[in-house]
Amino acid sequence: MTHEQVPPMFEPDAESMPPERLADLQQERLRGLVDRLLAAGGVQAGRLGDAGVTSGAGVTFGDLNRLPMTGKADLWGGYPFGMFAVPLSDVVTLHGSSGTGGRPTLVGYTRADLRLWARMCARALAAAGAGPASIVHNAYGYGLFTGGLGIHQGAIELGATVVPVSGGMTARQVTLLRDLRPDILACTPSYAIRLGEALTEAGLRPGSGLGLRAGLFGAEPWTDALRTRIEDLLGLRALDIYGLSEVIGPGVAAECLVAADGLHVNEDHFVVEAIDPASGQPVPDGTPGELVFSTVTKEALPLLRYRTGDIAALRRGTCGCGRTLVKMSKVTGRRDDMLVIRGVGLSRKPARWRRGFGRASASASRCGLWPPAPSLGPRSARRCG
Numbered sequence: 001m002t003h004e005q006v007p008p009m010f011e012p013d014a015e016s017m018p019p020e021r022l023a024d025l026q027q028e029r030l031r032g033l034v035d036r037l038l039a040a041g042g043v044q045a046g047r048l049g050d051a052g053v054t055s056g057a058g059v060t061f062g063d064l065n066r067l068p069m070t071g072k073a074d075l076w077g078g079y080p081f082g083m084f085a086v087p088l089s090d091v092v093t094l095h096g097s098s099g100t101g102g103r104p105t106l107v108g109y110t111r112a113d114l115r116l117w118a119r120m121c122a123r124a125l126a127a128a129g130a131g132p133a134s135i136v137h138n139a140y141g142y143g144l145f146t147g148g149l150g151i152h153q154g155a156i157e158l159g160a161t162v163v164p165v166s167g168g169m170t171a172r173q174v175t176l177l178r179d180l181r182p183d184i185l186a187c188t189p190s191y192a193i194r195l196g197e198a199l200t201e202a203g204l205r206p207g208s209g210l211g212l213r214a215g216l217f218g219a220e221p222w223t224d225a226l227r228t229r230i231e232d233l234l235g236l237r238a239l240d241i242y243g244l245s246e247v248i249g250p251g252v253a254a255e256c257l258v259a260a261d262g263l264h265v266n267e268d269h270f271v272v273e274a275i276d277p278a279s280g281q282p283v284p285d286g287t288p289g290e291l292v293f294s295t296v297t298k299e300a301l302p303l304l305r306y307r308t309g310d311i312a313a314l315r316r317g318t319c320g321c322g323r324t325l326v327k328m329s330k331v332t333g334r335r336d337d338m339l340v341i342r343g344v345g346l347s348r349k350p351a352r353w354r355r356g357f358g359r360a361s362a363s364a365s366r367c368g369l370w371p372p373a374p375s376l377g378p379r380s381a382r383r384c385g
């Protein structure tokens with residue numbers, strides 16, 4: 001890809017910020033987060049107090065791995081509104097997932113949170129080469145699930161034309177893909193395969209009636225082998241997008257068209273760590289660890305050091321696209337598998353397929369999408385069976 005073909009960033013100042021400036025910004029925002037959590041009271045304020053933190057002023061970025069963590073159990077414990085840090089009158093929308101065991105996970109957004117989310121999804125779309133002239137065929141589900149509305153708002157923020165087709169009714173999707181000739185497709189990877197097969201049956205193939213150039217596929221784990229299959233079927237560049245409703249939804253991280261070898265994390269808003277899931281200590285860059293996010297600018301549901309349970313490796317350095325944002329690998333497993341492998345003695349839970357953006361997807365297991373993750377050993381591979 002030549003320089004002329006590198007698509008413009010949506011927020012170049014932030015996305016290509018020098019690492020030293022980014023670290024300063026993250027520290028300043030981390031201090032603000034600590035102050036807001038302390039002011040809001042609740043479980044996170046209590047834990048900060050127990051850790052001897054009474055103000056954000058003295059907190060440095062180097063202190064991050066000594067600050068208390070949060071997890072899904074906190075959201076369940078605080079259901080429905082107990083974890084919110086603003087009055088309900090400031091919350092303008094809710095999203096959530098059914099979670100496991102029927103326990104819902106509910107998240108809230110202020111107007112500023114929605115604007116932030118839209119900008120993060122606009123960044124992801126721009127990284128895939130979308131722009132104001134683009135048509136975005138958005139086949140993520142619309143509803144409490146964050147996928148549909150997240151991409152929808154991001155496309156509008158970018159100035160593109162979004163087609164809010166949502167999931168299902170595949171025959172109608174084929175008609176819209178043929179007639180509107182969108183250049184960007186957004187949906188789960190398993191649905192991309194289904195769409196590709198339906199298009200083939202309808203006689204629509206890459207270079208013959210389709211205008212697709214790139215796709216943003218997430219909410220399920222998927223492999224590079226599946227990337228190749230999707231690209232062959234649809235004639236587009238298949239890119240990974242990552243997010244979970246607890247952090248904000250899609251747009252936490254996304255691959256760029258230029259490299260497509262890992263997902264740039266929007267770490268100016270979502271400070272990311274990779275930790276050893278057993279010890280809680282940071283793992284070196286390049287080593288798989290559990291992803292932990294601090295939502296340093298979110299208002300309604302700010303989370304300090306939220307443990308995702310997702311295993312991935314971080315990698316730093318300037319990308320060919322010009323972004324300096326840290327990259328995360330594809331998610332290669334779940335925390336529970338890693339702990340069992342290491343003999344820590346936690347009971348193995350039933351396979352809980354990636355609920356990225358806030359929804360479980362059993363189809364991933366049926367399609368064998370989950371990578372065997374050799375570094376995690378044979379138990380992880382068992383999940384593909």
Ligand SMILES: [Zn+2]
Binds near residue numbers: 319323
């Ligand atoms: Zn890049």
